[in-house]
Amino acid sequence: MKNRFIKGSLAALVATLATNAFAATEVTVYTAFEADILAKYKNAFEKTNPDIQIKWVRDSTGIMTAKLLAEKNNPQAEVVWGLAGSSMALLKEEGILKPYTPNGLDKLRVELNDPQSEQAWYGNDAFFNAVCFNEAVAKQLDLPKPTSWEDLTNPVYKGQIAMPNPASSGTGYMQVSAWLQNMGEDKGWAYMKDLHQNIAHYTHSGSKPCVEAGMGEVAIGISMASRGAKLKTQGAPLDVITPAGIGWESEAVGIVNPSDAAKRVVDWSISKEANELYIEMYPVVGHKDVEATIANFPNVQQKMAKMDFARMGNERSDVLRTWSDKFDGKSEAK
Incomplete structure (x- = not known):
């Protein structure tokens, strides 16, 4: 009986440790992307990064910008992904976005990115x-x-x-x-x-x-x-x-809390894989190697x-x- 109890306890402990070891890290991402494309981006990212889960907080650009400014002294977002470049410039000026150089930056079209030194935001797409x-x-x-x-x-x-x-x-x-x-x-x-x-x-x-x-x-x-x-x-x-x-304007990505998980979200968001999803809806995207023709786009x-x-x-x-x-x-x- 005692041996069974010990074995059962050990098995439970091992199961608990395994669950904790593989529990995904949740990253809170503020966005103004259209609601009907969020699941596609989340699923693609998490397939490549199964140890990280995206928690979207979505609203229109003006409301999301105001929310980020209101939370300046107690930020709730870790990443801002899919927000207008003009808003991103303001968030950087207010110290909300932190400078970060993502992996793959050399593959991006410079005209869509933060034009200032110590870059803090990078264009995902241009919308018209x-x-x-x-x-x-x-x-x-x-x-x-x-x-x-x-x-x-x-x-x-x-x-x-x-x-x-x-x-x-x-x-x-x-x-x-x-x-x-x-x-x-x-x-x-x-x-x-x-x-x-x-x-x-x-x-x-x-x-x-x-x-x-x-x-x-x-x-x-x-x-x-x-x-x-x-x-x-x-x-x-x-x-x-x-x-x-x-x-x-460009829609862009930037980092609020530079944790390892948040950095991986930003890195993936400028990847060729991510841009191949953006191009399904937007005619101009950030990655130099991704182009497509969108039906009926003027x-x-x-x-x-x-x-x-x-x-x-x-x-x-x-x-x-x-x-x-x-x-x-x-x-x-x-």
Whole structure:
């Protein structure tokens, strides 16, 4: 009986030690990636790194940026992965992101990365805005096809345009910033005032305006070009239009708590394997050796606005305060 007890105790101890030895380390990752792609990225990472589990905390860019700033003195995130470059620049300036040189850095496109010394963030992909135009609704309502930003101020579109609230959506903010940077402050704000007359509502998601246009809830959604291409490929009656001066930005990765597990998440996030997943949705990714053609994605190269991402980060609070004072009355309820 005694021997059986000892053997049983030893077996239990060995089992406990084995469980502890192989228990995965959990890494908290803050993200603004679209919710429908998170499982794919998590599964691919954990297949390669079975001793680490990702715990996603996901929200739109504006909300996630505000959360990280609010937690500055008591950070809860270990990695930030899939957040706008302008937000990452601000987080670095605030000391939230820590400088880190990931393995494989030499394989990345430098134009998507932190341009400053002691780099702290690295581009996963570049994403672009577009105008999602529902051709079926347009035919029904006899609406002309817009080709420029100025066209969208035509009263014929009154109540037929949705766009993201820039205070809660990075997609919205990068277009507001593009207008201000490329039109100039006075003309940019005047343009948004005219556009506001035609806005049905401002959403809290960057992709939602295009989804709404695809479903015919509005005729026009100022939104993510990648979402427009995907919906068109799925059969939505959309024309994905790129007026000159479209907003664009990189989505990037950076480290908050430089633990070994967090570093491995960052290293994998810039790997060729990860970039081969990004390219399924985004036309431009960080890895030099990964390229693909996305069905129905518009030609953005000649239409891209000139973007100063450091300026975007530094001006963010002032721009959003002004925008909210002027236009927030048409925002959807959260």
